[in-house]
Each structure stands twice: as structure tokens, then as C-alpha cells.
Amino acid sequence: MKKSLFDQASILFSGLFFLSTGYLDEQFCQVEDLQDEASPNFVEEVVTLFFKDSGRLMSNIEQALEKYPRDFNRWDAYMQQLKGSCSSIGASRMKNECMSFRDSCGQGNVEGCMRSFQKVKREHAVLRQKLESYFQLLRQAGSAGAATRPVM
Amino acid sequence: MDATAFPYGLRVLVVDDDPTWLKILEKMLRKCSYEVTTCGLARVALDILRERKNKFDIVISDVNMPDMDGFKLLEHIGLEMDLPVIMMSIDGETSRVMKGVQHGACDYLLKPVRMKELRNIWQHVYRKKMHEVKEIEGNDSCDDLQILRNSFEGLDEKSLFMRSDSDTMRKRKDVDKDHADQESSDGNTVKKARVVWSVDLHQKFVNAVNQIGFDKVGPKKILDLMNVPGLTRENVASHLQKYRLYLSRLQKQNEERILGAARQDFSHKGTSENLNLRSSFQEQPSNIANGYPHASQNIQTQTNMLDSQLEDTKSTVPLPAPDKKRTLVSDVADSQNVTSASSLGGVLSFKSMPVNQDRKPSETMILECQAWNGGIPSKQFMQYPKHNHERCDLLGDYSCLPKPDLEHPVGPSNLYTPPPLISMSCSMEGDARDFSDVKPAIMDCIKSLSPALTCTVDSVSVQLSDSVVTSIDGDLKSSSVDGLPRIKDCCLDLTNSQGSLRPSQEPSIIGSTELASLPEDLPSYPLHGVSLENIGLSSIDLLNYSDAMILSGLQSNWYDDLEFSSEMDYPSIDECLFA
Numbered sequence: 001m002k003k004s005l006f007d008q009a010s011i012l013f014s015g016l017f018f019l020s021t022g023y024l025d026e027q028f029c030q031v032e033d034l035q036d037e038a039s040p041n042f043v044e045e046v047v048t049l050f051f052k053d054s055g056r057l058m059s060n061i062e063q064a065l066e067k068y069p070r071d072f073n074r075w076d077a078y079m080q081q082l083k084g085s086c087s088s089i090g091a092s093r094m095k096n097e098c099m100s101f102r103d104s105c106g107q108g109n110v111e112g113c114m115r116s117f118q119k120v121k122r123e124h125a126v127l128r129q130k131l132e133s134y135f136q137l138l139r140q141a142g143s144a145g146a147a148t149r150p151v152m
Numbered sequence: 153m154d155a156t157a158f159p160y161g162l163r164v165l166v167v168d169d170d171p172t173w174l175k176i177l178e179k180m181l182r183k184c185s186y187e188v189t190t191c192g193l194a195r196v197a198l199d200i201l202r203e204r205k206n207k208f209d210i211v212i213s214d215v216n217m218p219d220m221d222g223f224k225l226l227e228h229i230g231l232e233m234d235l236p237v238i239m240m241s242i243d244g245e246t247s248r249v250m251k252g253v254q255h256g257a258c259d260y261l262l263k264p265v266r267m268k269e270l271r272n273i274w275q276h277v278y279r280k281k282m283h284e285v286k287e288i289e290g291n292d293s294c295d296d297l298q299i300l301r302n303s304f305e306g307l308d309e310k311s312l313f314m315r316s317d318s319d320t321m322r323k324r325k326d327v328d329k330d331h332a333d334q335e336s337s338d339g340n341t342v343k344k345a346r347v348v349w350s351v352d353l354h355q356k357f358v359n360a361v362n363q364i365g366f367d368k369v370g371p372k373k374i375l376d377l378m379n380v381p382g383l384t385r386e387n388v389a390s391h392l393q394k395y396r397l398y399l400s401r402l403q404k405q406n407e408e409r410i411l412g413a414a415r416q417d418f419s420h421k422g423t424s425e426n427l428n429l430r431s432s433f434q435e436q437p438s439n440i441a442n443g444y445p446h447a448s449q450n451i452q453t454q455t456n457m458l459d460s461q462l463e464d465t466k467s468t469v470p471l472p473a474p475d476k477k478r479t480l481v482s483d484v485a486d487s488q489n490v491t492s493a494s495s496l497g498g499v500l501s502f503k504s505m506p507v508n509q510d511r512k513p514s515e516t517m518i519l520e521c522q523a524w525n526g527g528i529p530s531k532q533f534m535q536y537p538k539h540n541h542e543r544c545d546l547l548g549d550y551s552c553l554p555k556p557d558l559e560h561p562v563g564p565s566n567l568y569t570p571p572p573l574i575s576m577s578c579s580m581e582g583d584a585r586d587f588s589d590v591k592p593a594i595m596d597c598i599k600s601l602s603p604a605l606t607c608t609v610d611s612v613s614v615q616l617s618d619s620v621v622t623s624i625d626g627d628l629k630s631s632s633v634d635g636l637p638r639i640k641d642c643c644l645d646l647t648n649s650q651g652s653l654r655p656s657q658e659p660s661i662i663g664s665t666e667l668a669s670l671p672e673d674l675p676s677y678p679l680h681g682v683s684l685e686n687i688g689l690s691s692i693d694l695l696n697y698s699d700a701m702i703l704s705g706l707q708s709n710w711y712d713d714l715e716f717s718s719e720m721d722y723p724s725i726d727e728c729l730f731a
Contacts, residue, residue: 027264084242088264
């Protein structure tokens, strides 16, 4: 019974993530596949790490936007780092916004950069919320309290 | 060494300033049964390597690192330790990849890196050892490894050393007794230079390939056509294999990019132009200035991925190997409709392609054309043979080639535009400019802002201690992450309007998970938790809800939260909900 709840929860949220919303892409699955008995909380650890580090990177960008006006090269370089970070867990929507930002940098479009950056932050926040719900639900559906989804 | 047990316990040093990637890579490598050491700083990595010189078999390093350019690290390692180095990057732009090649990377992986790519890295180590043993030029594929194994038994020995006397370019190191080369009984103490694939030599190679026709090409034929004294069939064979792999990889990337672009709003207008351009391109190989081939000329995608309407516009632009001449274009194997890259130079423009099409994490690099006159060719596809994932020394031997002119893409002269027309990127990134070369100064600036990641030897965790810039995440932590210090209040001058996270507003947590504090415009977690509970998503209730209900319920809650939060004062919500 519990396992099927697991599956339900997993399928439910996986569907949300990958099919309808596109917040996460296949890379997230890859990360989930890495979770095993040796690292039972691997996914959550990685996600936590991601949000922490990406938060730092975003604040770098935020600072740079303020401190170094029109320094597109710098902005772009920072965003490149953030984009790389997004790719680690498959945060595809956030990564898209990162790329929009870089496009604006390429065009020398300050306003575009600012808008894109707001979107990046937004996606970051929304993704975090969703992932936390995801882990929460897994825990609820699961047994031992570890937010693990059985390998599908 | 025991071939069957070889990969296991391979000692890998992973260097990456991104802690998330470092963790993921470490796990992946461990799953490959490798022995992994992680490091977040290039300088620390060098120290480790110097300190424990013979304790590593291979190094994998990211290209963009704050404290030292990844290429510099690559150089150092190559010079001092002579270990195989694999570069990694989210950035697959040609110039970057070329740079990796120049600096001696034995492979260049694009992020997101897949485990299957990592599984194969042992081949680089194996290959290098075999190189040291026999100084055999170019081990290309697993077939070649087989050949090498066979050659250990003296099968290919004759052809290998046929020209050794007259070949002043080749050298062989002393044969290691353990790797007893039965065949290397002849003058194996004579040191000869490795074959250096200069631009001219490569051009000859390319010409030969063109002449023969990529489909029918074979090392012997090429060798004969090239007519270069001292060059062996093996040299050519290996070079050919590398060339194929390189093209294949670039093609795959590009096809994904094309696919994404095609899905946007491309028209078929450029079709006939593309086809016409083929001939024009082939006639202008000399227009290509120095430098490496630019992807503009090589856009290949797999036909089966395209819309039916694109069927007739098949044209592929094979990727030329790193060389200034583009004559290879038409000779890429298995190409169905090869068009010249000239059609792409100044023609194709991939702008901000959504990443949604980026289904496959890039294992290869995508070539992105920047301008496309007359609309985008709806189809530039080429059925390219699917190569195995072995990278071989595809990049390794090109280090002799001259540095490409990054500012001017290779292509027919009339299509030159500054900045480079083609930029390679691992995902559908419509860079209008080539940002591949981040100025060193910027990297220096960045490094001052990066956290100091300490290197943990033979351990799993990466300890982060933010030095200069602290995360705005406040106290994001999970009980399962050990060793991560709590990041205290953000020390940045961020205004509230920017939506910075305010640690002081940390909401209480759902259950036992501690969540980070949230930006103002986010729904608070407590709210969300309440929402969940309101839906009754206990484990039992899940059974009672249809998927649709749950979906809509959850989604509406999410959206509600988003609206709700903007009107709420977080601290008070936190308090009242979790008092």
C-alpha cells in the first residue's frame, strides 16, 4: 500500500515537473537515479546545495548589476556560472531565463537584462517551492521519513 | 595491467567550482567504481596533484573557474604531471572547445554530463599508457584499442613501423618491459617525433578525404593521396577517426539546436538557397581564413527529428575538422544532402532558442549559426553515423594546430562577420555574440567573489565556506547535508525591492525540513504547508483523490500562494501558523 502511494506521489509530481510545466528536465531524473542506499538522501542534498549556491550566484549578479553598470561581459560571466548551476539539477525554466539574460547582455540591452534577471529570480523561487513540496509529499507518502522516490 | 579490471578503482580528480556539480560528478564517478577526489579550486587541485604525483590517473576539470582559468590548469597538469585531462563546460562554443584542444585536453564534455560519458573516461588513461608504451599515434576507437591489443601481439606491427627509418617525425619511447611489445623489437630505443597534424597536413588530409569521398574513405586511400613521406597509415587512421568523431559530436549538438530552432518559427525560405550554396561553398575553400572550422558550416541534424515539411530542405553542413579549409563539407560521411557551410555563414540566426528542445543534455557541441539569409533552412540534416561515446584522443592531437582566429569565423569570405558567426553552445543558446572568451580580468574579479571551497580528499562532502559573498539564502539547510555551515545574514546591499531573501524572515518549516528563507514575492512555506494540509494530502488521502483533483488542487494552491504572498507580511504569517 505504501509503495503504491509512493508511486502515485512520484508519478504525480514527476508529471507535474516534466510534462506540464517543464520546470525540470531529464537531468533531474539523472540525479534521482544516482540516489541509492549509500546516499539515501542524495537528491535532496543536491537540491539543497543547488539552491544555496545558486542563491549566492544570484546575489553576485545582483551586486554586479548595481555596481558595474553596463558591464555586460561581467554580467554575462556571472550568469554563465548560474546557468551552469541550473544545468546540474535540470532546472530548465530557470536556465532558459539565464539564457535570455545572456542574450540581452549580448545585445547590450540593460532593460532586457534587468527584466530577465527578475525572471530568473522568480523561476528560482518557484522551483524551490515546488521541489520542497515534492520532497514533502514524498515524505508523507513514504515510510521512513526519507524523501526518496523508488526507482521507476 | 589487467584489461578487464582496468577501469575499476581509476583514480580521478574532479575540479569544479560549482558545488552542486561537484557532488553530482563525484557520485557518478563513484558509481562507475572509480576512486574520486573532489576539489573546488584549481590552485588547490594543482597542489594536490603536485603533492601526490602518482596518485591520480586522470583529471576532470571545469573550464570556468574563478581562481584559475581551466585552460591554464590544463596546461600545468599536462606539463608537470602529464596526466590526461578532460575539460567540462556548460559552454560548448567552438572557440572554447578548440582552446581545450590546443591546451591538450583529451576530451571536452558538455554539461550536463551524463554518467555514460564518465564511464568511458578510463579509455583516455588506457590510451595514454599505451601511447607511452608504444608511442602509437592516434588510438581512435574501441576498434583501435582492439587493434592496439592485437598489435601487442604483433599483428599490425609491420605497418606501424614500416616507415620508421625514414620517418623523422616519429619517435618512440623506450618500451616498458611490462608492456612487452613483441613487435617493438626493432630499434625501440630510438626516439622519434610524434606526428604533428599541422594545418597544412590536415589540409592535405581534408583534400584527400574530399577527393575520395567521405563515404568511401579509408586510411590507406587517404595516405596514398596525401603523399606525405613519413606519414603512416596508422597516423591517418587515427586522424580520420578523430575527425569523424569530432564531426559527429558537433553534428549531434547542432541537430538539437536546429531542432529547437526549427520548432520556432523557421520558414523554408532558405531551402533552395541552402542547396545552392553547397556548390558555391565547395568552390571557395580558400576563402576560409585561418583558424578552426566554424560550425556555421556544419549544421547537421537527424532527419527523423524534423517535421515532414522540412523533408525537402535537407541539407547538411558537415563540420570541418579543425582546419582552416572547409573542403570537407561535402565529404562528411553519410550525409544525405550536404550543403556548404557558406550557406550558413551570415545566414542562419538562432536567437534565444528555448531550451525546451534541449532534450538531450549535450554530450556534443551544438553549432549555432548566427545569420541566415532568407529565412532559416528548415532542414539541415544529415544522417550521421552514430559514434560511440568514446572521445578518444580526438582533441588531443590538435594541440599543434595554430590558434584559431576567434574573431573571424571560418567561412567564405563574403560571409565573414565579426563577431564569429558560429558559436557552439551546449544548449539552445542564441548568443548574438561570442561570449566564449571571458576576459581574464573578469575571471579575476569573479574569483574574489567566489566562496572558498575546500578540497576534500577521498571524501564525499564538499565543505562550503562563503568568504566574501554570502548567500542570500540565509539558513538553507537540510538535515541530511552534513558539514554545510549555516550561511548567515546576507551581507550584500540588496534592497528589499529586489526580492532578496531575508534570513530574518525565515519561515518555520514544513515538517522537519528546514527551508531557506524566501524572497518577498514568494509564497511562504508555512502557507504552502497549510495548503497541502488543507487539501488533505496525507498519505491516505492521496488514494482518495483523483489525479486531476490533486493536480488542480496543488496547482491552484501554488498559484494562490504566489498571489497571496505578495500581500502578506511574512513574519506574522510565520508566527501565527507555527506559533
